[in-house]
Amino acid sequence: MKCVMAVIKPFKLDEVRESLLALGASGLTVSEVRGFGRQKGHTEIYRGAEYEVSFVPKLKIEVVIADELEEQVVEAIRASASTGQIGDGKIFVFGIDAAMRIRTGESGAEAL
Amino acid sequence: MKCVMAVIKPFKLDEVRESLLALGASGLTVSEVRGFGRQKGHTEIYRGAEYEVSFVPKLKIEVVIADELEEQVVEAIRASASTGQIGDGKIFVFGIDAAMRIRTGESGAEAL
Amino acid sequence: MKCVMAVIKPFKLDEVRESLLALGASGLTVSEVRGFGRQKGHTEIYRGAEYEVSFVPKLKIEVVIADELEEQVVEAIRASASTGQIGDGKIFVFGIDAAMRIRTGESGAEAL
Amino acid sequence: MKQRFANIARGALPAVAGAAALLAAAPAFAQEGLDTGDTAWMLTSTALVLMMTVPGVALFYSGMVRKKNILATMAQSFVITALVSVLWIVIGYSFAFAGGGDWIGTADALLLRNMTVDSMSGTIPESVFMTFQMTFAIITSALITGAVADRMKFSALLWFTGLWTVLVYAPIAHWVWGGGVLSGLGVLDFAGGTVVHINSGIAALVAAVVLGRRVGFGKENMAPFNVGYTVIGASLLWVGWFGFNAGSAVAANGAAGMALAVTQIATAAAVLGWVAAEWFIHKKPSVLGMATGAVAGLVAITPASGFVGPGGALFIGVIAGIVCFWAATSLKKMLGYDDSLDVFGIHAVGGIVGALLTGVFAVEAIGGTPGLLEGNPGQVLTQLWGVLATIVYCGVVSLVLLLGIRATIGLRVSEEDERAGLDISLHGESLG
Amino acid sequence: MKQRFANIARGALPAVAGAAALLAAAPAFAQEGLDTGDTAWMLTSTALVLMMTVPGVALFYSGMVRKKNILATMAQSFVITALVSVLWIVIGYSFAFAGGGDWIGTADALLLRNMTVDSMSGTIPESVFMTFQMTFAIITSALITGAVADRMKFSALLWFTGLWTVLVYAPIAHWVWGGGVLSGLGVLDFAGGTVVHINSGIAALVAAVVLGRRVGFGKENMAPFNVGYTVIGASLLWVGWFGFNAGSAVAANGAAGMALAVTQIATAAAVLGWVAAEWFIHKKPSVLGMATGAVAGLVAITPASGFVGPGGALFIGVIAGIVCFWAATSLKKMLGYDDSLDVFGIHAVGGIVGALLTGVFAVEAIGGTPGLLEGNPGQVLTQLWGVLATIVYCGVVSLVLLLGIRATIGLRVSEEDERAGLDISLHGESLG
Amino acid sequence: MKQRFANIARGALPAVAGAAALLAAAPAFAQEGLDTGDTAWMLTSTALVLMMTVPGVALFYSGMVRKKNILATMAQSFVITALVSVLWIVIGYSFAFAGGGDWIGTADALLLRNMTVDSMSGTIPESVFMTFQMTFAIITSALITGAVADRMKFSALLWFTGLWTVLVYAPIAHWVWGGGVLSGLGVLDFAGGTVVHINSGIAALVAAVVLGRRVGFGKENMAPFNVGYTVIGASLLWVGWFGFNAGSAVAANGAAGMALAVTQIATAAAVLGWVAAEWFIHKKPSVLGMATGAVAGLVAITPASGFVGPGGALFIGVIAGIVCFWAATSLKKMLGYDDSLDVFGIHAVGGIVGALLTGVFAVEAIGGTPGLLEGNPGQVLTQLWGVLATIVYCGVVSLVLLLGIRATIGLRVSEEDERAGLDISLHGESLG
Numbered sequence A, B, C: 001m002k003c004v005m006a007v008i009k010p011f012k013l014d015e016v017r018e019s020l021l022a023l024g025a026s027g028l029t030v031s032e033v034r035g036f037g038r039q040k041g042h043t044e045i046y047r048g049a050e051y052e053v054s055f056v057p058k059l060k061i062e063v064v065i066a067d068e069l070e071e072q073v074v075e076a077i078r079a080s081a082s083t084g085q086i087g088d089g090k091i092f093v094f095g096i097d098a099a100m101r102i103r104t105g106e107s108g109a110e111a112l
Numbered sequence D, E, F: 001m002k003q004r005f006a007n008i009a010r011g012a013l014p015a016v017a018g019a020a021a022l023l024a025a026a027p028a029f030a031q032e033g034l035d036t037g038d039t040a041w042m043l044t045s046t047a048l049v050l051m052m053t054v055p056g057v058a059l060f061y062s063g064m065v066r067k068k069n070i071l072a073t074m075a076q077s078f079v080i081t082a083l084v085s086v087l088w089i090v091i092g093y094s095f096a097f098a099g100g101g102d103w104i105g106t107a108d109a110l111l112l113r114n115m116t117v118d119s120m121s122g123t124i125p126e127s128v129f130m131t132f133q134m135t136f137a138i139i140t141s142a143l144i145t146g147a148v149a150d151r152m153k154f155s156a157l158l159w160f161t162g163l164w165t166v167l168v169y170a171p172i173a174h175w176v177w178g179g180g181v182l183s184g185l186g187v188l189d190f191a192g193g194t195v196v197h198i199n200s201g202i203a204a205l206v207a208a209v210v211l212g213r214r215v216g217f218g219k220e221n222m223a224p225f226n227v228g229y230t231v232i233g234a235s236l237l238w239v240g241w242f243g244f245n246a247g248s249a250v251a252a253n254g255a256a257g258m259a260l261a262v263t264q265i266a267t268a269a270a271v272l273g274w275v276a277a278e279w280f281i282h283k284k285p286s287v288l289g290m291a292t293g294a295v296a297g298l299v300a301i302t303p304a305s306g307f308v309g310p311g312g313a314l315f316i317g318v319i320a321g322i323v324c325f326w327a328a329t330s331l332k333k334m335l336g337y338d339d340s341l342d343v344f345g346i347h348a349v350g351g352i353v354g355a356l357l358t359g360v361f362a363v364e365a366i367g368g369t370p371g372l373l374e375g376n377p378g379q380v381l382t383q384l385w386g387v388l389a390t391i392v393y394c395g396v397v398s399l400v401l402l403l404g405i406r407a408t409i410g411l412r413v414s415e416e417d418e419r420a421g422l423d424i425s426l427h428g429e430s431l432g
């Protein structure tokens, strides 16, 4: 199994979710994160005190899938999360050794 | 070393933490996430505008452990996080190549 | 490629970010997490009801880098995140199989 | 002192007309007997007391619940404001203030049918008196919701509130301010220690017991999500209470002024009392404690506010702060009920403390009645009767109402809904 | 009823002096004709109506937007309060209240040049009357911002508000309260159903249409971030509205008292009406609905508050609650405009309902004019004229202003700025 | 103008009785000399000024700190409200207002021992006057907390506040309003430019310097967590300030009305002044800036509010907005102190601007004293004396108190506690 972890722009979540659903992904987990990269943050000034906010709000998606889906999933995320603007984000893939569904105790690909 | 990453129902956190402690785990890290899966979200209506909230609040737990504890830890989480209801969550395991305790610079299993 | 994931004290973020920038890291992703470990939480009392808050606010940093940078990055984080006090956090490293930049579709180390 | 005006409100306009002759210099278009200064203050007081419930109680309570119940907690105060307002003009005001005997008013003012733009209640228009009293009925019901937070069905709350306002609040208001039995006995309750606070506190205790504890009580972390809201709510309660207590003079005069001063003094003293006790026992004085201490002081000075002086107020405040601290922290643990937001511990206990101490500290030169310290120990006993009557009547009728509702439409949401939080499960909304 | 005092405000002090002779017993240093009770109430009312905008409308609106626009939404109400205040003393008050004919006031009060510490307006100082009226001008402009939330340029908002206050608000206030054409026709508008609510609601609709929909409208989740703020805001509006309506009696008397009572009754009834409709149709009564229902009721009773009794108020409230529910949920969907926070659906629709029902339920014994139910069907028609005149004039001038601004400095922020949120892009700040 | 009533408050009841004879038509049960309208307004003003501190200042300040200090910041305003109230009745009121000579009052009113329900202060009950003045003492101390936010020990704050109220506030209040030296010199301070604002602003500067900067100052991001709270707080300050300024007329008359009007005008002008300056210099007008500008305007008009007209108010407002913008942004950076929430930059600087400009714009026809523009340049000098006296006395005594507390129990929490945040470390609570 693989975990595909993607950092995307927040307003793209629904499109990404739908593209994953279309591929048959049965679940995904999302966290609110802040990202630093080519896309720069902004400066806030409060009564003369300037604060550099270097981080931009992003969403991190984690979806665990069977090995054979990897390519399609990466492509689906890329296609649905892209705006062509800087800051669109990244997709990373790493291996998962084991998986289990808590409710049933099923394990491996069954658990997804 | 392994990282056991679990998505659980928020109110199960304390039970899970205690079961891990009992096994001798020395630390864990928790994030607030939103999950999509078999358990469906809900619809909110604000003055006639309906919004599908597809994601359900969950907690993600990450605990890094020595290889030999993997099975026990997975089982401990499963047992303590289970309610038998849909949406109980998943457990994923992946390998950790290196670990270091920032305070002391210790590395490997010592760092945990 | 490797993903270096570190749990640090929140007020150390800027120092860590700068030390990573100095190494040439082009991006990183941060999430707010709560940690449990040697550093204990605290007790809150609301009208006599005591609640043990076992978790301490931390930041989790994820930075994906080329393999050869691993050691330097780990060391840079250790050096910049350390206060010498309990609760300074951990650094974990795991392998990344693939990476892609959403905006351009570049993959592998190019995508970072 | 309200009952004086209540009597006049029974249509006794001629009696007022006499007094009004004194106002010979009033402008030609003015209503006879109307004092614009008194009216101005009572219009203001009505606004202040409304503010105590929305947003006062709404904020005070919603800050103490978990995030998933914040909106639902606000909804309770808000909808109660609407429901009780309507019931008050339809029935409540008439049962409380439209003449009658010892136990209940009459049907004379149902739907306010006799209230014209010229009707007077003492020196103010009856419309103002009626609305001012309405805001008391509203807050009394709203206070109860603190005990049932996080688990009561919305429909059940509406039924309970509606019936309780008519069957419990209106009669007790009549006993004390409408010329009924307790005023006859000489029970002193200037602004509602029995009618509002003991009353709501007892109903709350009964409700907490009948509903049972929240799911996860004692096990899960139920820490308040936003104590900030609670502090703002307590602040607005404090400010609004000037209308509550000084407004209960139903005039802008020295009695109102003294009520204002003693309210401020007792509240401040109660904050300090609570802070001291908490600092001593829990090692840290909490912000929630300060806010709660303020409310405890406000509650305790309520019955006394027209009868005691600054010194009495100081004592009442300190004692209320410490006793309510004990009630909300120790007594509650001992008894084991889950009165979520401590309505009993603050309002019933604080109300009882205030009612009894009114009998101790009453000053003849201020409110016309001497207390224990001025050699009239009987007043404490009289006060006790008022307390007991309220506890018994309110306790019994509240219990019957709650059991009835439980047996029919049910009182609690399902466990699943409770876990999900009432915001989503009852109202289909959530805080972002 | 305000126009009576407006007339007096035209410098007709001698006329008042006669009436003031009745006040022979007033203390020597008092101004002639001044009633301290009336003045006290109007000072208070001014504070209450200011509170309706800041923080009232600021909270009510900012709770309904997404997190990234919360501060910008508050900024709109806040800066409008400042801008309109200054314009009001420079021009607005003079155009609205300084004498004049059917259509507009005069230049007599530009920069308040004739207002001394002794100037009177009826029984209160002119300074108080002027400031009280200022708070009405403020809130009317602030209400419009709900329609343009999340996308309007800050500079464009300032230009629009400034011009609109002088060119739309001031004249219409003159027509109704300044002795102008609508008061001449006998249109009843006690506290601003046409002047404030229909006026702001129509301007809002025009603005929503000219600006176009928010980016992502109908696709992205635009759920309110903090309905809690909205509930607090609605609560403060409710409380402040006592100053708005009962203050419009410009006296502390029976008329003010009755206005207070009917305001409370109609609002409560509207909450229940909205809750019932929503419960029936959407299965869950929402907190946002309760808050909105309250505002709908407050809007609808505004023109009626000096003319109807409790019964009429009850009907007006229930009807307004249900009709506004329909307007904000169904009508809006049918027509497809993006009036972000439903200014049209609540204020224009509620204002029209209230204006017309004033003609139905007016009671001669209360406000001097009988309505349809008392056999005067003509009043409904008269009310309709007031409504139509306001709609047409406000609609046309608002449109011209908006098109002019669009053609010059532009109305909307860039799409990128809109996505980033106005807090950051316009104000350089963000909520933590 | 307050001092006139203060004199009367020295037990000079007989003198009032004469004037009261004019009120022959008052109802029989009324107190002699009591004006219900004035009393109604002062009761209301007291509520308004209390609201300025809780929740006003509590919200204004807590919105500007980091999340971990929000509750602790609220706690400061809240506990100060309690502490100063008690000290005021025990000592403060007597030292400020109970007769006495140039420097301090007497012990006559310790524990309010001579205040009865019938005691009068001019046309209002003394109880009301005493409580109204109490709310000024409260807010003055609460304002100081903005300078010490995020790092002061709770116990040290209590000691400092207590001593400061008795040793600094009470004497200065006596000098200006209690018949003391500054009133003798003819210094004009209608509602507290020196007594409240320069006083708190100077104490704040001294405290900021003695405490030292926050850990991480200039390095870490200390952006306000919730500017929304600050906007709500500023709004409530604005509304409450009507009670502060117009209430300082201690009557509901033309003086109060004019104070109301000029308060509104100056505040609005200051908002626009700040917005313009910030837009020009920082390119974006911030919401925090609008809120701060409003407070700057309110501060500056405070001493002037009974002496200037609309035109003067407009100038005072604009100048205060711009000067305080400069003080809070540039001056502070130049000097390098860490006055966390700019108490010095707003209250001391704004207060000085207002005090001096009062001497410029005073209008004889309004407050009885002409200013520079009416050919009386000496008044500016007189004002300067008032400013300097306050700065020197307050600065010296505050310094001594702070050094004393630092040497004994210590002023600051440990660095670890500061890092963890005061909510947890001082109060054992946290915001969810």
Ligand SMILES: Nc1ncnc2c1ncn2[C@@H]1O[C@H](COP(=O)(O)OP(=O)(O)O)[C@@H](O)[C@H]1O
Residues within 6 Å of the ligand: A007, A034, A035, A036, A037, A038, A039, A040, A056, A058, A085, A086, A087, A088, A089, A090, C026, C027, C028, C029, C030, C062, C063, C064, C065, C101, C102, C103, C112
């Ligand atoms: N090496 C990295 N490791 C972890 N996260 C990264 C890395 N590089 C970028 N990111 C994440 O991806 C986001 C987008 O990256 P950015 O460089 O701004 O845009 P783009 O990928 O379009 O050039 C960042 O905000 C950050 O969250």
Ligand SMILES: Nc1ncnc2c1ncn2[C@@H]1O[C@H](COP(=O)(O)OP(=O)(O)O)[C@@H](O)[C@H]1O
Residues within 6 Å of the ligand: A026, A027, A028, A029, A030, A062, A063, A064, A065, A101, A102, A103, A112, B007, B034, B035, B036, B037, B038, B039, B040, B056, B058, B085, B086, B087, B088, B089, B090
């Ligand atoms: N393939 C997946 N990858 C990542 N997270 C998942 C995946 N499947 C489920 N999850 C997470 O697990 C949670 C529970 O899954 P769900 O399907 O609702 O219940 P159950 O596992 O009991 O059938 C989801 O809300 C989501 O956060």
Ligand SMILES: Nc1ncnc2c1ncn2[C@@H]1O[C@H](COP(=O)(O)OP(=O)(O)O)[C@@H](O)[C@H]1O
Residues within 6 Å of the ligand: B026, B027, B028, B029, B030, B062, B063, B064, B065, B101, B102, B103, B112, C007, C034, C035, C036, C037, C038, C039, C040, C056, C058, C085, C086, C087, C088, C089, C090
């Ligand atoms: N085994 C672990 N797995 C995951 N996270 C851990 C683990 N051990 C510690 N952590 C994280 O590191 C943080 C710091 O650990 P702690 O034991 O408090 O301090 P230290 O590492 O300095 O001894 C914890 O709060 C937790 O978030």
